[in-house]
Amino acid sequence: MTTHSSQTASIAAAQNTTSELPRGLMLERWRGLRALALTTAALLSAALLAVVIGSVSIPPGAVLALLGERLAGLAPAATYPDTYRTILFEIRLPRVVFTAVTGAALASAGTAYQGLFRNPLADPYLVGVASGAGLGATLALVSEWPGRWLGLSAVPIGAFCGALLTVGLVILSAQVGHRVPISTMLLAGVAVGAFASAVTTFLMLRTPEGLRRAFNWLLGGYTGAGWAPVGIILPYVLVGLVVLQLNARALNVFQLDEEQARQLGIHVERVKLIVVLAATLMTSAVVAFGGLIGFVGLVVPHALRLLVGPDYRRLIPLSTIGGAAFLILADLLARTVLAPQELPVGVVTALAGAPFFVLLLRRLRRSVF
Amino acid sequence: MTPLRLLNLSAGYGARPVLHGISLNIAASQVTALVGPNGAGKSTLIRVLSGVLAARGGEARLNGTDLLRLRPAERARRVAVVPQMLHLPEAFTVGEIVLMGRTPHLPLWAGEGRRDCEVAWAAMRRAQVDELSERRADELSGGEQQRVVLARALAQEPQVLLLDEPTAHLDLKHQVRVLELVRELARVDNLTVLMTLHDLNQAALFADSVALMQRGEIVAHGSAQDVFTAERLSRVYGLHVAVGAHPVRGTPVVMATGTL
Numbered sequence: 001m002t003t004h005s006s007q008t009a010s011i012a013a014a015q016n017t018t019s020e021l022p023r024g025l026m027l028e029r030w031r032g033l034r035a036l037a038l039t040t041a042a043l044l045s046a047a048l049l050a051v052v053i054g055s056v057s058i059p060p061g062a063v064l065a066l067l068g069e070r071l072a073g074l075a076p077a078a079t080y081p082d083t084y085r086t087i088l089f090e091i092r093l094p095r096v097v098f099t100a101v102t103g104a105a106l107a108s109a110g111t112a113y114q115g116l117f118r119n120p121l122a123d124p125y126l127v128g129v130a131s132g133a134g135l136g137a138t139l140a141l142v143s144e145w146p147g148r149w150l151g152l153s154a155v156p157i158g159a160f161c162g163a164l165l166t167v168g169l170v171i172l173s174a175q176v177g178h179r180v181p182i183s184t185m186l187l188a189g190v191a192v193g194a195f196a197s198a199v200t201t202f203l204m205l206r207t208p209e210g211l212r213r214a215f216n217w218l219l220g221g222y223t224g225a226g227w228a229p230v231g232i233i234l235p236y237v238l239v240g241l242v243v244l245q246l247n248a249r250a251l252n253v254f255q256l257d258e259e260q261a262r263q264l265g266i267h268v269e270r271v272k273l274i275v276v277l278a279a280t281l282m283t284s285a286v287v288a289f290g291g292l293i294g295f296v297g298l299v300v301p302h303a304l305r306l307l308v309g310p311d312y313r314r315l316i317p318l319s320t321i322g323g324a325a326f327l328i329l330a331d332l333l334a335r336t337v338l339a340p341q342e343l344p345v346g347v348v349t350a351l352a353g354a355p356f357f358v359l360l361l362r363r364l365r366r367s368v369f
Numbered sequence: 370m371t372p373l374r375l376l377n378l379s380a381g382y383g384a385r386p387v388l389h390g391i392s393l394n395i396a397a398s399q400v401t402a403l404v405g406p407n408g409a410g411k412s413t414l415i416r417v418l419s420g421v422l423a424a425r426g427g428e429a430r431l432n433g434t435d436l437l438r439l440r441p442a443e444r445a446r447r448v449a450v451v452p453q454m455l456h457l458p459e460a461f462t463v464g465e466i467v468l469m470g471r472t473p474h475l476p477l478w479a480g481e482g483r484r485d486c487e488v489a490w491a492a493m494r495r496a497q498v499d500e501l502s503e504r505r506a507d508e509l510s511g512g513e514q515q516r517v518v519l520a521r522a523l524a525q526e527p528q529v530l531l532l533d534e535p536t537a538h539l540d541l542k543h544q545v546r547v548l549e550l551v552r553e554l555a556r557v558d559n560l561t562v563l564m565t566l567h568d569l570n571q572a573a574l575f576a577d578s579v580a581l582m583q584r585g586e587i588v589a590h591g592s593a594q595d596v597f598t599a600e601r602l603s604r605v606y607g608l609h610v611a612v613g614a615h616p617v618r619g620t621p622v623v624m625a626t627g628t629l
Contacts, residue, residue, distance in 0.1 A: 118458075246478040253469050255458035263419045263452070264525070265445030265473030310460040313480070 032314035035307050039318055043325040047100065050332045051092045055339065058084050058092075094227045099331045099345075100324035101230065102286040103296055105237045107323020109279035110297025111304075111315050112244045115251035116275050117182055124283040124297040127189040127276060128166035131196035133287045136162020138200045138214045142207050155217065156229075156288035163284035166196055171276065179269055182258070185276075216344075217291050229289040240282030241320055247275050248312040255310065293327070293346045299353040300326050303360055326353070371432050371528050372397045373418075373561050378427035380417045387413045389585040390427065395529075400555045400562040402572035405582030406606050411565040412453065414582075415533045418563070419450040431529060431561075445473035449522035453533035453565075455514050457506045463517050464502040467493050470524025489524045495558075496520035496550065512543030519550070530554060532564035536571065544568075548575040573597060573620040581605060597621040603629070 052060050065076040066088055109124035117126065125131075140158030174180050174188035204214050250271045253261045262268045287293075300323045301315065308314050327345070330352060334345040373395040380388045387410045395401045403411045416422040418429055420441060429436040436444055449470070457466060470492065471485040481489075493499040496516045501509065506517055515535060522530060532551065536544040552575055554560045566572045572579050573593035580590040583605045589596045599612045602623060609626040 249472070249475070249480070250477060252461075252465075253472055255461065256466075256469065257456045259421050260450075260452060260456070262421050262441060263445065263450040264469060265442035267441050305460075310458065311465070 032308050032311075032318065035304065035314070035318055036321070039304075039321040039325060043100070043321050043328070046325045046328040046332070047096050050096045050099075050328050051088060053332060053336060054087070054092060056083065056087055058088060063088065090226060094230055095331070096328055097227075098230045098233075098290070099327050101233055101237050102290045102293065103300075103323040103325070103327025103330075104320040105233075105240065105282040105286045105323075106293060106296040107300035107319040107326070108241055108244055108316050109283045110323075111301035111312070111319040112247075112251065112275050112279050113297075114301055115254060115312050115315075116272060117186065118255060118257075119186075120302070121298075123294075124279060125292070125294075127185060127280070128170045128193050128196070129163045129280055129283045129287060130292050131193035131200070132166025133159040133163040133284060134214075134218055134292065135166070135196040135200045135203075136160070137217050137288075138203050141213050141217070142203050156232075159217075160284050160288040162196075163287060164280065166192060167276070167280045167284075171273070180272060182272075225289075233285040233289060236285035237282045240278040241316075243274060243278035245313075245316050247271055247278075248316050251275070251312040252310075291344075291346070293349060295346070295349040295353045296323055296327055296330075299349075299357045302357065306360055371561060373436075373529055373563070374428075374430040375418075376428040376430065378414070378417065378429060379425045380413060380422055381425060382413075382422075386425070387585050388417065391585075391587055393580055393587055393590060395561055395563050396578065397561045398555050398559045399577035400552055400564065400575060402576035402579045403563060403565045403582060404567070404569055404572050404579055405588075408584075409582040410585040411582055412533055413585075415450070415531050415563070415565060418529075419448060419531055420444050442473040445525060445527075447527055448529045448531060449525040449527035451515070451518050451522050451530070451532040451535055453537060455511075455518055457509075457514055457517070459505075459507045461506055462502065463493070463498055463504055463506050463509070463520075464489070466506045466517055467498070467502075467520045467524050470521040473525060488526060489520075492520045492523035495523055495554075511538050512540070512546070515539060515543070515547055516550075519547070523554070527560065529561045529563070532562070534565055534567065536566065536568065544571065551575070569593075569597060569602070569623040570615075570621075573622070574615065574618060593621050597623055 048060060048063065051063055052058055062076075062078075062080050062084055065074075065078070066080060066085060068074040069076050070089065106124050110122070113122040113124060113126050114120060116122075136158035137155050138158075139162070140154035143154075170185065170188045170192045171180055173192065174184040176184060200214070250261070250266050253264055253266050254268075254271070256264075258268050261271075301319050304315055304318045304322055308318060327349070330348040331345050333352065334343040334348045337343060337348075375391050375393040375395070378388055378391040379386065391410075391414060403414065405411055413422065417424050418436065420436075420439075424437050427437075431447060436448060439447075467489045468481055468485065471481055471489060474485070475481065490499070490502075493502060496519045498513065498516045498520050501513060501517070506514065509517065519532075519535075530551075535547050535551065539547065548571060551562055551564065555562045555577070564576075566576075576593065578591060579593050579596050581588045581596050581601070588605055589601060597612055599610055602608075602610045602612070607629055609629060611624050611626050613622045613624065614620070615622050
């Protein structure tokens with residue numbers, strides 16, 4: 001055995017002088033504040049713009065006064081026509097809030113999936129939500145199930161159940177022993193998704209009427225039903241958001257890779273299952289009413305990642321706000337560009353989002369994923 | 370000052386058993402090197418002790434608790450790992466990576482507090498990466514990344530440190546730097562260190578004892594002087610070897626002289 005030279009004293013001495021912490025450590029937590037202010041401002045302006053603009057334009061001053069009256073009981077300074085109130089509270093506001101909740105859910109679910117799967121191409125529909133919801137909605141449409149349940153038509157119920165069942169099937173078929181490896185989950189998602197899409201196509205082709213209606217639904221968009229859908233999707237989305245945020249630090253550790261996450265004491269399989277279930281629940285809920293809106297869950301997280309870096313504790317809340325703002329603007333474009341005809345909002349998100357995304361990628365050369 | 374006692378540990382992949390009843394006393398405040406040919410089960414043993422691979426039987430006793438029965442966070446507060454394949458994600462800073470070492474000490478939802486930052490900072494100074502704290506970890510050299518991961522392991526405040534081929538992919542200077550640091554961690558910080566090494570000469574130079582593995586079993590355990598005999602190494606590695614002495618330190622030096 002060797003005798004060791006001793007530089008030990010100097011190293012031990014260096015270790016004891018931990019007087020002040022460097023900027024590099026405490027620091028990072030404020031890095032997201034500017035982005036938070038920015039996205040919140042964007043959300044508020046987008047929402048105001050979206051309630052002002054339309055076939056009947058309501059002046060911003062009137063919007064604020066009427067909101068003050070409704071929410072805080074303040075008497076408006078001027079008198080406004082009752083049509084303003086009807087348009088604002090029965091038509092535009094529910095649409096804006098519904099769109100905001102949908103955008104928030106899709107963007108934050110996308111962020112979480114990109115982190116969980118360590119894959120920049122992951123989006124909220126990755127593990128079967130889209131194909132499952134499509135199949136469920138189509139089944140409801142072609143079977144012409146007449147009943148309404150709790151005031152809901154069959155389509156959102158079919159879509160919601162279809163999405164949940166499909167994701168459940170994907171997880172079950174991806175299971176290897178007690179674990180659900182990411183790679184098998186992705187592959188099972190592709191396989192089950194392809195199968196469900198094939199069944200959907202088969203059903204659509206059997207009935208021409210079903211084809212048109214299912215196609216409309218698949219393209220996505222607000223279906224115009226007042227406040228009821230907002231009340232239904234909001235609890236799912238709120239629960240999902242809280243669960244994702246609670247797992248944000250675990251998602252950071254996941255970026256090392258699953259083996260290192262396990263060595264750092266993360267209950268890897270549990271986190272994986274919880275994140276997938278939370279994301280699935282919120283995505284299924286918004287898809288059931290809003291249809292399949294693409295690109296929100298991809299472009300918003302990446303844009304924000306370029307702005308604030310890879311920390312999921314910042315990315316998830318920012319995606320929530322940013323996704324809401326982005327989809328409100330997309331929906332505004334969808335209903336104004338060819339007014340009175342409405343474009344499917346999914347068309348707008350892709351048309352507007354893709355070039356913006358490419359621009360971002362080119363401006364910031366350093367990769368952040 | 371806590372030794373790690375492995376009792377009759379066995380593990381494997383699928384139907385293939387890899388470890389056959391390993392029993393080994395890993396001394397506290399010392400560096401134990403795990404050596405042996407490829408496929409002997411060295412990395413598998415590290416994976417079992419770090420909780421990545423479930424054991425099929427046996428125990429790993431530390432202070433009277435069996436590491437193999439602990440929940441992941443409880444185990445990670447006692448055992449830290451520097452894995453062989455370094456994978457540092459893009460865009461995280463060195464400080465952020467090292468702070469991840471605090472994970473087992475924090476509830477899932479909690480953020481790091483001041484003490485966590487202090488522990489991480491002390492770990493970074495110990496591993497000599499404090500100057501790099503605001504650099505992106507994925508843009509560092511191999512030697513620097515190795516020390517970042519070592520700092521992350523130290524931030525776990527473990528009693529046991531496991532390293533899987535810590536010198537792979539490093540040049541000679543960085544190899545020696547890492548091995549000297551590891552030795553200091555055992556001596557000064559009283560960590561119980563178990564590391565796998567391919568280089569028998571470095572094992573002889575830097576480890577207090579060596580455990581020689583072959584086909585999932587411990588063949589010999591003791592000082593390098595006692596374990597590294599030409600006859601035994603020839604048999605285990607299937608190679609003609611000569612064993613000499615280090616010109617300065619006098620530790621065994623192993624050289625291949627031809628295949629059997």
